Amino acid sequence: MYRGGIATSRVLRINMTDLSHKWEDVKKEHADLAGRAFTSTVVSEEVDPMCHPLREKNKIVISPGLLAGTMAPSSGRLSVGAKSPLTGGIKEANAGGLTATRLANIGVRGIIIEGMPEGDDWYSIVIGKDKCEIKRTNDYAGIGLYELIKKIWKDYPTKPGIIGAGLAGQRLYKCAGVFGNNIENSDPGRYAGRGGLGAVFGSKRIVAIISDDTGGSRPEAKEKERFDEARKVFVNSLNDHAVTGRLKDKDGNPYGGLKNYGTNILQNILSEAGGLPTRGFSSGRFDKAAKISGEAVHDLVDRTKEKFGDKAEGKYGHACHPGCIMACSNVVPYEKTGKLHVSPLEYESAWALGANLGIGELHDVAELNRLCNDIGLDTIEAGNTIAMFMEAGKIPFGDGKKAIELLKKAYDEKSIEGALVCSGTLTAGEALGVTRIPVVKGQALPAYDPRPIKGIGVTYATTTMGADHTAGYTIAAEILGIKGTVTDPRKIEKAELSQAFQATTAYIDSSGYCLFIAFCVLDDDDGFKAMTDTVDAFLGKAVDVTAYGKKVLKMEREFNKKAGFTEKDDRLPEFFYTEKLPPHNVVFDVPDEELDAVYKNM
Ligand code: SF4
Structure with a gap:
């Protein structure tokens, strides 16, 4: 019986071959693991690194971060891990939404899904307190995700968390992300997007995992007083910081960058810095960056609120999971009606589907994002894949309407272009004869030009x-x-910096905290201490941040080595070394020895 707290949580193991499940105690050596540390450990221990990622030997591992469900601020992230069909290596992708909190409240440390069923049926897994049901739900498959999440909340009125695979994942395409519903269930836009993990769900014939925490209780820290004290200090630290802080200052002016403008505040900043990849990584500056920026979304929300009053659905300062106080998420409204168009429109998505394609119309970018959410696609991979069509001259850079037309072909199961636009940047680029393909280990680059x-x-x-x-x-x-x-940024000695960030990130991805707490804790020593104190108090022991993170990284590196990766895979594509990026006209000139030093010196 679960009484709240990490000591009493359990692992749910599901076998999709014979549609059975069992509850297991957490292994002694996994006692401190959650989130990414848990998913990467289980994948390393139980998945054959040489297996085909979309066949029975691969496993899906799901784990709420350590502090999910507690009162620690912004700590409700969910990790999903497997061998990636996109990279061929180990993968962890994480997201907000409702699932991490729901699972934590019913004492689920992790879910391990193995095997695959025979036949053409589709399944959903319904998890509640001390229960798990694997249900045949063919009516959930083959439909858009906006329709699916509405259907599920109608079938399950307790407002469960939902994660799963959309059309792209069900058809085993490599751009497929794992979707999650947002707090209001109005948008399936909470993506553990990267690595094609939606296709691993599809390979196991799973459309949705539905988690209900009815009868559950909030997990409790081992050292309750210390936890509560640290939590309060950390809340203040986050609220006072100019990036993560409150919506308005004492004079009523906009204050916290994330709450007012979201991560998309970076659109203008990166363009100014000359590091915003534009039109397929051919320029570092986009003349229409302001039109698709966080500031533009903020203004659109304010305009529609003024015009439509209570009926307006646009928002900024929107939380992606219960208890996030940084609230960088948003709801982008339609200009003409004030109703929800898409939620969220984050920097990475606005870049991938905007500047990266030369598209400067906010409506078109939001529509592309909505289509990705509906089809079940990672926006970063999908945007880069569409860029391959533009690079190949199939549609012009900057043509939003043609990009939307192309993406809509993904609904048609018979369309070759539809299949290609969901198949990832590398596959599409090679098929279309493109030689400038921005990927590392098969996965497309995000929104910062490395030159x-x-x-x-x-x-x-x-x-x-x-x-x-x-x-x-x-x-x-x-x-x-x-x-x-x-x-x-131009200094080439960056092995140490990158290693430090990679190790700290692996710790944060395991804690359940959102990575954006880093903006505050890097600036504020008291905030950093309070953050680590919450983790230590929860576990009842001191955890060394760097050592914890490095252990996870080494394990992941070892898995990739066994999967066939060598140091030669730790390189950027050739064109970054040879093509100068305007306006600064620089190439990527970090020597191979510096790249190799990141893991050699770990
Ligand atoms: S800061 Fe943003 S991404 Fe992070 S948990 Fe909060 S709403 Fe989600």
């Missing part, structure tokens, strides 16, 4: 995850600055 900002290039090249900014977000040091000091 003028070298540290993020070191992360893209070396992380175990394939090109992934969140794996070691050196942008915090190289563009935004830490404690008032900016690390020169």
